[in-house]
Amino acid sequence: MSLLVVGTDGPVVRALRDAQPPADPGGVLAAIGDARPSELVIVALPAPAGPVGAMPTDALAELVGRMLTPAFTAAAALADGGEAVRIAIVCPAGGVLPDHADGARSVAAAGLAMLAEICAATPGLTANAIAVADDVPAAETAEAVRFALAQPSLNGATIRLDGGRDAALAAETRAEGD
């Protein structure tokens, strides 16, 4: 069994790599090419990028190119019917319930969540997404990743790791008289 971790560098990546040699975060295909992993973790947690409507399209393209395209490329490369691969994709929480103040990341993260669902329905792949709020400790995110990789029947799910922030509309957001 081999675990490969790629993606935006940061505490989550470092927490997952503590027991293995690091892979080049930018060279996902090259990293896969060295040795087909049995487990692949893709971490796509860039810094918040602000509202998507205020962002020039070129900047959105660049963000999507960093967050989503490497993950899509990696998944496509592994969807060749070869030995089974378990995939965990770590993305911002806005990929589930969008946060319009962080809309640009939310759009790319939604694509990542769908990518996990598509992978889950692809022969040879098992995949889940872990949608993480920015204030979740890296060690906790890493533990959720290990859980997602270890559960044989967990496939195509998006696990929200946000402390329940988006579980229901917060009471204080309701206007008087509602």
Next chain:
Amino acid sequence: MSGRALVTGGSSGIGAAICRRLAAEGWRVAVAGRSAERAGSIADEIGGVAVVGDVADPDHDPIALAAAALGGLDCAVLNAGVIADADLAGTGADDWEWLLEVNVLAVHRHARSARAHLAATGGSILMTASDAGVWGEPAIAGYSVTKRMVLQLMRCLAAEWGPEGIRVNALCPGDTAPGMVTTTAGRREPGATEGWLPPPLGATVQAGDVAGAAAVLVGPDAARVTGVGLLIDAGMRASSTGWRIGGGA
């Protein structure tokens, strides 16, 4: 309704049906498409104007052209899209970039271009997503991913631009005839639907069904509706086994 609307991808399939429906309800419509002949034909038929260009070209701004031709804009139907008939393994880098450019980035670019026009008129944006964006289809992997992104873009813009009076919604059509499945070159003969699994309602979705939903979402009866992705799929996504009702395996 006497508004002014632009419909990208308006020269065929669902887009053409939306153009016809809006014109029938009194809208002045700019029909945007890559083919001058096709866009002009629909425009002539409905008394509208044609806007010719490729949405994948960042220098082509159908919003500005339509607003100039119509004297302003009350509605932008961002309907143009492309599909790659490929599963995950079969979706190459070029196809992926193409899907992203047309289905997501062009929609974002045109929505931003429409913002000032629509803020001035209290208008709305209607995006064409897909039922595949709600519940993905492995046979069209890249398409499914991009359509989920369209839905998230729609929701974000609905919240972000709502205070300016701009509504943003999306259509999520299922298999539709005529539509992308029957009009995209190389997929099927135009109009051919043999082999399609009947949805729970039994009948295949028609382009006119989608156009009817579009007319409601951009019209005054939906004045308080924003951030909605409306499935028009005859029930296909209503149940995890809905697609089997018509005899699928």
